[in-house]
Amino acid sequence: MRAVVLVGGFGTRLRPLTLTRPKQMLPIVDRPMIEHVLGHLAGHGIDDVVLSMGYRADAFTDVYPTGTCAGVQVHYAVEPEPLDTAGAIRFAARDARIDGRFVVVNADVLTDLDVSALVAFHQDRTAEGTIALHRVEDPSTFGVVPTDAKGRVEAFIEKPPRDEAPTDLINAGIYVLEPSVLDRVAAGRKVSIEREVFPAMVADGTLYAMAGDAYWIDTGTPALYLRAQLDLLDGLRGEPVDGVHRDAELHPGADVSRSVVGLDAVVADGAVVHESVVLGAARVGPGARLERTIVGFGATVGEAAELDDCVIGDGETVAAGERLDGIRRPPPD
Numbered sequence: 001m002r003a004v005v006l007v008g009g010f011g012t013r014l015r016p017l018t019l020t021r022p023k024q025m026l027p028i029v030d031r032p033m034i035e036h037v038l039g040h041l042a043g044h045g046i047d048d049v050v051l052s053m054g055y056r057a058d059a060f061t062d063v064y065p066t067g068t069c070a071g072v073q074v075h076y077a078v079e080p081e082p083l084d085t086a087g088a089i090r091f092a093a094r095d096a097r098i099d100g101r102f103v104v105v106n107a108d109v110l111t112d113l114d115v116s117a118l119v120a121f122h123q124d125r126t127a128e129g130t131i132a133l134h135r136v137e138d139p140s141t142f143g144v145v146p147t148d149a150k151g152r153v154e155a156f157i158e159k160p161p162r163d164e165a166p167t168d169l170i171n172a173g174i175y176v177l178e179p180s181v182l183d184r185v186a187a188g189r190k191v192s193i194e195r196e197v198f199p200a201m202v203a204d205g206t207l208y209a210m211a212g213d214a215y216w217i218d219t220g221t222p223a224l225y226l227r228a229q230l231d232l233l234d235g236l237r238g239e240p241v242d243g244v245h246r247d248a249e250l251h252p253g254a255d256v257s258r259s260v261v262g263l264d265a266v267v268a269d270g271a272v273v274h275e276s277v278v279l280g281a282a283r284v285g286p287g288a289r290l291e292r293t294i295v296g297f298g299a300t301v302g303e304a305a306e307l308d309d310c311v312i313g314d315g316e317t318v319a320a321g322e323r324l325d326g327i328r329r330p331p332p333d
Helices: 033-042 058-063 084-095 115-124 179-184 193-204 222-233
Strands: 002-006 048-053 072-078 102-106 109-111 129-135 169-177 207-212 216-218 255-257 272-274 289-291 306-308 323-325
Touching (some): 002 033, 115 207
Parallel strands (some): 272 289
Antiparallel strands (some): 109 216, 129 169
C-alpha cells in the first residue's frame, strides 16, 4: 500500500508562521508536523509515500535530502502550478507511477485513525473510493456526509444549519482510492476532489465512508495548531509529553506551564509562559507574560511585555512593555 500526502497548500490561515515554510514543517512539540503524519502511516504498514508538493517544496527536500522521513520512503512530486485537491492527487500518483489501490492524506490533519481498518472497510465493500468520517459537535461550519446503512455516501451537504444537519459526520481528509479514480480527474486544470470527483462517484454509487471517533484535529489555524500541541502535553494521544526541549534555557525564576519551548529558546527570569508555544531560538524577556501565544523562530519578546492570543512571526521583535491582544506580527495579507 502506498500513499499520496498533500502538502502543497500555502498555509494562509497560519500566517505569519508560514511566510517562509509550509505548515507541515512547523513543529508539533518535538518534530515537524510531517513526521507525525508519516509516522502514523508507517504504523499501519505504509512505508512508501508521495508528497504532493507546491509551495516551498525546498523546505522538505532540504531537511530530508535522502528521501526518507519518519522511517518512510518519500517520493517528491512538485506541481508545476496549483491543481487543487484532485489535480494534485492525480499529478502525484502519475508522477510516482502508482497503479494500485492507495491512501490519500491531508497533511495538516493529525489523527489516530485506524488506517488499516479504513482499508479493510474499503475492500470489504468493493468500493472505488472510501472516505474517513469524523464526528463533530457542531456540523454547521463543515460539510457533512450522510451515508446509508452499508456506508455508501448519499450526498455532500455544505455547512447545514445545526438543527437541520442530517448527520454530524464530516470528511476527515483521509481516503482510500482505486486507481480508476485518477481517470475521473481532467488533466491540465484545477479539479477539486470534494466538489467534482466525489459527487460524480456518489452519482455512480461507488463512494463509501467509514465513521470513527478517533482523535482528529485540523491544525490549519493558530488556535488549532496550539491546541494540537497542548493535546500532546495533556496526554490525549497516549502518555503526556514534556514540551520543554532539553536544550532550551529556562531561568529558575521563570514560570512555564502547559507550554512548548523549543531548541535553544530562552525564557528569562520572572517571565510567565502559559498555554503557549515558543519556537526554536526565540527569547522571552524578564517579566514578560505570554497567554495562548505563539512566538516564531528567533523572535524576541521584550522585558515586561504582555501578549494574549498573539502570533509573532520568525525574527520579529515585541518591544519592552508592549501590551498586545489578538495581534499577528507581521499581519497576514
